[in-house]
Amino acid sequence: MSTSVSKDPTPNGQQPVHTPAALIAFAWTLVGVPLAYGLYQTIKTASTLFTG
Amino acid sequence: MALPGFLRRERIVARPGFNRWLIPPAALAVHLCIGQAYATSVYKAALVEDFGTSQTAIGIVFSIAIVMLGLSAALFGTWVDRNGPRAAMFTSACFWVSGFLVGGLGIETGQLWLLYLGYGVLGGIGLGIGYISPVSTLIKWFPDRPGLATGMAIMGFGGGALIASPLSRQLMSYYDPAYDGTAGTVPNGDAVAALFFTLGAVYLVFMMFGAFIVRVPAEGWRPDGFDPSTVKQKALVTTESVSAKNAVKTPQFWLLWTVLFCNVTAGIGILEQASPMIQDFFRTGDSSTVAATAAAGFVGVLSLFNMAGRFAWSTTSDFIGRKPIYMVYLGGGLVLYVLLATVGSSATWLFVLLAAVIISFYGGGFATIPAYLRDLFGTYQVGAIHGRLLTAWSAAGVAGPLIVNSVLDTQGEPGSLVAANYRPALFIMVGLLAVGFVANLLVRPVASKWHEPHSDAATTPTPARSAAR
Structure with a gap:
C-alpha cells in the first residue's frame, strides 16, 4: 500500500498529493464494520444448521 | 443535460501520488448498500399481511427491481462510462434512496402501486447504475489484478444482504416491539415503512461517501512495476x-x-x-x-x-x-x-x-x-x-x-x-x-x-x- 510521492510537480504542472493514511483507514473501517457485523450475524444463524 | 461541476469526470481525475486503495472502499460503500436487494425476504411476509395480498403480488416487487437493474445497466452503461463513477454513484444513490422513500410511502398509505414504482422501478434503476458504477474504474486502477478488484466490489453486493437481513430484523423489532424476529411473528406495516425510511437515510450517507472519495486514474497512469x-x-x-x-x-x-x-x-x-x-x-x-x-x-x-x-x-x-x-x-x-x-x-x-x-x-x-x-x-x-x-x-x-x-x-x-x-x-x-x-x-x-x-x-x-x- 505504499504510495510513490514526489515533491516536484509533474511535467503537466500538477502537484503530487499524498493520500492520508487516516482517510484510507477510515474508509476501510466504514465499510468493514458493517460487513463484520453482517458476517457475525450470518455465521450465528448458519451455526444453527449444525447445532439446531 | 449538463452535469453539475462537482460530478464531472474531469473533477475527479486523481493527482499523482493518489493511493488507489481508497477506491475499493468507495466501491464497497455502494455495493454494500444496493446488495440489500437480496434481503427482501425479511419483510415479505409482513408486506403480504399488511397489504392483504398474495405472495406473488409482493414477490413481483423484487422481480421488477431485477428487471429494471438489467435494463438500466444496459441503457445507462455508456452514460456511466462517459461521465465517470462519481456521477454514476451519485445518481444511483438518488434513485436507490428515492425507491425506499416512495416505497415506504406506499406501505404507509397502503398503496401497492407506489411500492412497485418506488422499490421496483426507481430502486431498480439505482441498482443497475450502482452495480456497474465502480466496475470500470476499479479495472482501470487495478490493471494488474482486475479479478481481485472487481471481486472486492461485487463481493460487497453479496455482503449487502448479510448486513441488511439482521439489521432489518433488529430495526423492525425496534419499531414494532411485538415483533421479536422469530419464526411466526410478523412486524406491522408501519414498522416496515419506518425500516424503509431508515434504510433510505443510512444508504444515502454511505453511497454519497463512496461518490465523494472515488477518483479515476489519469490517462496513461499505471501502477508501479506493472x-x-x-x-x-x-x-x-x-x-x-x-x-x-x-x-x-x-x-x-x-x-x-x-x-x-x-x-x-x-x-x-x-x-x-x-x-x-x-x-x-x-x-x-x-x-x-x-x-x-x-x-x-x-x-x-x-x-x-x-x-x-x-x-x-x-x-x-x-x-x-x-x-x-x-x-x-x-x-x-x-x-x-x-x-x-x-x-x-x-x-x-x-x-x-x-x-x-x-x-x-x-x-x-x-x-x-x-x-x-x-x-x-x-x-x-x-x-x-x-x-x-x-x-x-x-x-x-x-x-x-x-x-x-x-x-x-x-x-x-x-x-x-x-x-x-x-x-x-x-x-x-x-x-x-x-x-x-x-x-x-x-x-x-x-x-x-x-x-x-x-x-x-x-x-x-x-x-x-x-x-x-
Missing part, C-alpha cells in the same frame, strides 16, 4: 479497445451472455428453494430430519459461500485465467449438480457441502465477468459492455425460479416433496450448465475489425505518472 506488455502475452487478453456498440455485434459478447445466463439460472435454482429444499431432501413421511431453524442456518451458509466465492474465485482468475475459471464454474458445477441430484440426500453434510460449492461458483461467475469482458474488449467501454451483459442476469432472474417452480408444481404439493421430486429440475440445471460450458469453450479473441482505430493521443502514454500500490 508492465502492460506482459498483458499482451496472456491468451485472450487484448490491449485493444472495442466500443459497447460494436461489442454487442460480436459472437464473444453473446457467448459470455449465455455463460452468465446459464451460471446464474443454475445458482438461482438452489438459492430460490434453499430452505424448503434441504427439508424436502431429508423428509421421511410428513416430517423432515432438518428443522426449520437448521434450514435457516443452511440459507446463512449459502449466503457466506455466495459472498466468499465472489472474492476468492474472481481473485483466483487473475492467476489461472478467465476462460479456465469459467470451465471450473460450469464444468465443476455440472458435476456437483449431478452429485446433488443423485447422492445429495444420503447425508446432510454432503448436501450442504455440494450446495455451498455450487453457490460459490454462482457468486464467482458474477464477480469474474467484468474482468473477462476487460480481457476480451479492453477497458475503453467495459462498464457499458458490462451493463448490456447484465440483461442476462435479468433473464436468469425470471427463468431460474420459473423452471424450478414449474417443475416442482408438477411433482406434488409443497410440504410433501422429497429428494426425487427435485431431480427433474436439477437435471435441467445440469443441461443449462453444459450449454454454458460449451459457450465458454467457444470464446476466442475478438476479431480486429471490431477494434477502435488507434490515434496518437490515445496510444501515447502520459509521461512521468506517479503510481500507487
Whole structure:
C-alpha cells in the first residue's frame, strides 16, 4: 500500500498529493464494520444448521 | 443535460501520488448498500399481511427491481462510462434512496402501486447504475489484478444482504416491539415503512461517501512495476479497445451472455428453494430430519459461500485465467449438480457441502465477468459492455425460479416433496450448465475489425505518472 510521492510537480504542472493514511483507514473501517457485523450475524444463524 | 461541476469526470481525475486503495472502499460503500436487494425476504411476509395480498403480488416487487437493474445497466452503461463513477454513484444513490422513500410511502398509505414504482422501478434503476458504477474504474486502477478488484466490489453486493437481513430484523423489532424476529411473528406495516425510511437515510450517507472519495486514474497512469506488455502475452487478453456498440455485434459478447445466463439460472435454482429444499431432501413421511431453524442456518451458509466465492474465485482468475475459471464454474458445477441430484440426500453434510460449492461458483461467475469482458474488449467501454451483459442476469432472474417452480408444481404439493421430486429440475440445471460450458469453450479473441482505430493521443502514454500500490 505504499504510495510513490514526489515533491516536484509533474511535467503537466500538477502537484503530487499524498493520500492520508487516516482517510484510507477510515474508509476501510466504514465499510468493514458493517460487513463484520453482517458476517457475525450470518455465521450465528448458519451455526444453527449444525447445532439446531 | 449538463452535469453539475462537482460530478464531472474531469473533477475527479486523481493527482499523482493518489493511493488507489481508497477506491475499493468507495466501491464497497455502494455495493454494500444496493446488495440489500437480496434481503427482501425479511419483510415479505409482513408486506403480504399488511397489504392483504398474495405472495406473488409482493414477490413481483423484487422481480421488477431485477428487471429494471438489467435494463438500466444496459441503457445507462455508456452514460456511466462517459461521465465517470462519481456521477454514476451519485445518481444511483438518488434513485436507490428515492425507491425506499416512495416505497415506504406506499406501505404507509397502503398503496401497492407506489411500492412497485418506488422499490421496483426507481430502486431498480439505482441498482443497475450502482452495480456497474465502480466496475470500470476499479479495472482501470487495478490493471494488474482486475479479478481481485472487481471481486472486492461485487463481493460487497453479496455482503449487502448479510448486513441488511439482521439489521432489518433488529430495526423492525425496534419499531414494532411485538415483533421479536422469530419464526411466526410478523412486524406491522408501519414498522416496515419506518425500516424503509431508515434504510433510505443510512444508504444515502454511505453511497454519497463512496461518490465523494472515488477518483479515476489519469490517462496513461499505471501502477508501479506493472508492465502492460506482459498483458499482451496472456491468451485472450487484448490491449485493444472495442466500443459497447460494436461489442454487442460480436459472437464473444453473446457467448459470455449465455455463460452468465446459464451460471446464474443454475445458482438461482438452489438459492430460490434453499430452505424448503434441504427439508424436502431429508423428509421421511410428513416430517423432515432438518428443522426449520437448521434450514435457516443452511440459507446463512449459502449466503457466506455466495459472498466468499465472489472474492476468492474472481481473485483466483487473475492467476489461472478467465476462460479456465469459467470451465471450473460450469464444468465443476455440472458435476456437483449431478452429485446433488443423485447422492445429495444420503447425508446432510454432503448436501450442504455440494450446495455451498455450487453457490460459490454462482457468486464467482458474477464477480469474474467484468474482468473477462476487460480481457476480451479492453477497458475503453467495459462498464457499458458490462451493463448490456447484465440483461442476462435479468433473464436468469425470471427463468431460474420459473423452471424450478414449474417443475416442482408438477411433482406434488409443497410440504410433501422429497429428494426425487427435485431431480427433474436439477437435471435441467445440469443441461443449462453444459450449454454454458460449451459457450465458454467457444470464446476466442475478438476479431480486429471490431477494434477502435488507434490515434496518437490515445496510444501515447502520459509521461512521468506517479503510481500507487
